[in-house]
């Protein structure tokens with residue numbers, strides 16, 4: 001391939017450099033396009049637009065490849081814990097033992113919420129969506145930790161990152177306890193990240209929740225598999241908000257809101273509702289697939305903007321769901337329905353032609369349900385998992401794009417210059 005692209009407008013040629021990434025991905029660098037030609041590019045949904053260069057995560061959607069800092073996602077099965085992967089994503093390499101221990105100690109030190117923050121939970125109705133509480137309370141960290149506002153130096157950033165990763169799980173657990181009218185359970189420093197979270201969710205003041213290894217490993221893997229996915233909707237939101245030099249907490253609070261939608265992280269809730277509806281109403285999986293093809297329904301947890309092949313996370317989570325249920329000695333009819341939907345869809349020309357495969361959300365809900373986590377907390381768990389990715393991207397954006405605010409353009413299609421009409425002269429439609 002040549003290293004320039006030629007664009008011809010009105011007979012005039014313009015040359016633009018082609019950048020090649022470390023895995024051979026190509027991008028035409030059009031930074032000078034508007035200056036030189038007066039034109040911009042138009043790409044609603046950004047399917048063909050690179051917003052940045054990034055060294056964090058590599059995806060090859062055609063081949064179903066996902067790597068964090070170069071390491072294939074499959075190598076995290078039965079391997080490291082979530083905190084080690086978080087460190088890898090944020091700081092660019094695997095931590096030494098000393099670095100890992102020191103980060104884990106920081107997480108322990110910052111697990112508690114300021115007592116003042118606890119009062120905020122009381123103001124939310126019991127029925128408040130946990131994602132709304134999560135976003136609000138992450139934003140509120142800016143009020144309680146002003147020392148983290150300006151984290152340009154490495155040490156302040158490290159502390160802000162540790163604080164956020166630790167506190168998000170406490171906030172998530174308290175949001176759940178509030179919705180149930182249960183007393184808040186303080187973090188236990190003797191427990192590691194995942195068991196500590198389950199303890200805050202499920203312990204009672206008179207009864208300590210015992211987390212067995214199978215549950216710990218399943219949630220650990222689920223969090224790892226959600227930890228980053230390059231420039232998805234929520235991560236791009238975090239980068240965009242961060243580009244205005246908004247602090248880490250404010251930027252990640254915005255990421256939570258972006259993740260909430262049913263076409264993004266909220267899909268894990270929709271998948272469970274779909275499977276539950278099919279089960280309760282005795283709908284044949286074949287019939288549901290038919291509805292999805294005719295546009296009456298959507299096969300939630302299927303399809304992806306980037307993957308046009310198997311999402312490797314879906315494969316791993318499907319297997320993990322089977323392992324977990326077997327170890328717990330349980331059966332879940334929703335898993336059988338999911339397997340059947342997958343089998344039918346993967347043989348159907350509609351899904352084959354459109355390259356629609358199960359995505360990360362297709363099996364994650366079955367694992368969370370087996371862990372006893374209620375459906376309205378599913379996207380919150382996704383957010384806990386995705387947080388290291390958001391933090392890594394916020395930092396990368398701060399370092400690479402210093403002082404460059406993200407500000408796309410548009411093609412204006414509204415009125416041309418129009419004069420103001422005084423109210424007395426307007427008709428009933430305002431014209």
Ligand code: ACO
Nearest residue numbers: 263264265267292298299300301302303304305354359361
């Ligand atoms: N069920 C049925 N048809 C689908 C589905 C689906 N799940 N997904 C895509 N299609 C169809 C579309 O109707 C469209 O058909 P057409 O060409 O006849 O109009 C075609 O496939 C292309 O779909 P788009 O929506 O244009 O693809 P896009 O890349 O914009 O959207 C998305 C990707 C949003 C993930 C989509 O596949 C979807 O809505 N999936 C269900 C929701 C979901 O699972 N979201 C989670 C994604 S992973 C994540 O964010 C963590």
